Amino acid sequence: MNDYNFDPKVRTVWWEDDGDGRAVVHMLDQSLLPQQVVYLHLTHEQQVAEAIAQLRVRGAPVIGVTAGFGMALAVTRFLAERDADRLETTPAEIEAHLAQVGQLLGQTRPTAVNLFWAIERMQRSTRQACQAGLSSQQLAEVLKAEAHQIAVEDVQACWQMGLHGAELIADGDTILTHCNAGALATTGIGTALAPVYMAAHTGKHVHVFVDETRPVLQGARLTAWELQQEGVPLTLITDNMAGYFMRQKRIQAIFVGADRIAANGDVANKIGTYSVAVLAHVHQIPLYVVAPCSTIDLALLSGEQIPIEQRKAEEVTTLYGTRIAPMDVAVANPAFDVTPHAYVTAIVTEKGIMRAPYTETLRARCMPSRQNKSE
Numbered sequence: 001m002n003d004y005n006f007d008p009k010v011r012t013v014w015w016e017d018d019g020d021g022r023a024v025v026h027m028l029d030q031s032l033l034p035q036q037v038v039y040l041h042l043t044h045e046q047q048v049a050e051a052i053a054q055l056r057v058r059g060a061p062v063i064g065v066t067a068g069f070g071m072a073l074a075v076t077r078f079l080a081e082r083d084a085d086r087l088e089t090t091p092a093e094i095e096a097h098l099a100q101v102g103q104l105l106g107q108t109r110p111t112a113v114n115l116f117w118a119i120e121r122m123q124r125s126t127r128q129a130c131q132a133g134l135s136s137q138q139l140a141e142v143l144k145a146e147a148h149q150i151a152v153e154d155v156q157a158c159w160q161m162g163l164h165g166a167e168l169i170a171d172g173d174t175i176l177t178h179c180n181a182g183a184l185a186t187t188g189i190g191t192a193l194a195p196v197y198m199a200a201h202t203g204k205h206v207h208v209f210v211d212e213t214r215p216v217l218q219g220a221r222l223t224a225w226e227l228q229q230e231g232v233p234l235t236l237i238t239d240n241m242a243g244y245f246m247r248q249k250r251i252q253a254i255f256v257g258a259d260r261i262a263a264n265g266d267v268a269n270k271i272g273t274y275s276v277a278v279l280a281h282v283h284q285i286p287l288y289v290v291a292p293c294s295t296i297d298l299a300l301l302s303g304e305q306i307p308i309e310q311r312k313a314e315e316v317t318t319l320y321g322t323r324i325a326p327m328d329v330a331v332a333n334p335a336f337d338v339t340p341h342a343y344v345t346a347i348v349t350e351k352g353i354m355r356a357p358y359t360e361t362l363r364a365r366c367m368p369s370r371q372n373k374s375e
């Protein structure tokens with residue numbers, strides 16, 4: 001998949017043509033990890049939408065990649081069905097179909113902006129191909145290539161974030177991370193964990209403290225598993241232990257990912273990131289946010305405007321299907337929170353390390369790569 005020196009041991013999502021005009025999106029079902037390593041083979045955009053909504057695939061960058069593959073899959077499937085019925089399909093009909101698929105996918109997870117970025121990018125490619133007078137088959141090929149390009153760029157961005165972020169890690173450091181912003185959240189070596197892998201790969205000794213990350217336990221289930229696969233030493237802690245270890249001076253830096261970053265540098269990330277950031281601020285521990293430019297939403301001036309996904313109560317009232325709370329209890333379950341930019345020491349993107357004030361730097365460095373190169 002990439003031209004670099006080391007590949008992640010986990011593979012999240014990829015595309016395959018079966019040779020008969022049928023396409024399959026393969027995906028590691030992260031909702032079953034670490035107990036079961038199961039791969040899904042998706043052939044319909046409805047299945048792709050269900051997989052995103054149910055956290056079978058999760059983490060902002062790979063949600064974007066999956067949306068790209070889902071849209072390419074939708075076109076291939078649509079054309080194959082119409083062919084089987086001996087119906088001609090115009091590019092305009094494909095464009096209309098993709099508008100519906102974009103809506104379907106766009107309803108799955110409101111906070112991760114990579115989802116909308118990828119949907120818009122695929123729709124822009126469609127428009128341009130239609131304007132250029134391409135045939136329906138050619139349009140399907142263009143969309144497949146665009147989806148692959150999104151994945152390739154993700155791999156490259158992860159690598160660059162790793163290179164830049166590793167500069168912030170000293171030999172012997174212990175890093176705290178929250179949720180999973182590793183290879184499982186991307187098609188490459190991750191965002192927040194990319195600097196850790198890069199530092200370890202270049203001979204630095206790094207230890208990672210992993211917040212379990214209630215309610216869905218991405219830290220305990222995914223980050224702990226992923227770091228084990230990659231041979232990086234780790235200590236799993238519950239979320240409410242982070243302050244204890246910071247006070248004991250056991251943590252030298254915090255690395256987290258992001259689901260959406262507003263123009264002023266406010267960061268939406270997994271619920272609990274804000275609490276970690278406040279603790280880090282009090283203990284004067286640097287907090288680094290590592291995310292590709294596709295996670296930056298320059299249309300939003302501040303984090304106040306970021307939509308926060310509210311998920312179902314069962315994620316809080318149950319653990320692995322076992323009820324842990326009394327029946328009929330009132331529950332709140334926001335999946336993300338916003339960390340104000342004042343608590344963010346630096347934002348690391350594939351374009352380098354950026355520090356406050358963020359607005360101009362993010363705009364200058366990230367704006368060009370958020371646009372489609374063919375524009």
Ligand SMILES: CSC[C@@H](O)[C@@H](O)C(=O)COP(=O)(O)O
Nearest residue numbers: 058059060181185191257258270
């Ligand atoms: C590189 S992933 C960055 C974020 O997407 C990650 O930290 C996170 O919050 C994921 O949340 P999730 O609900 O598991 O999709």
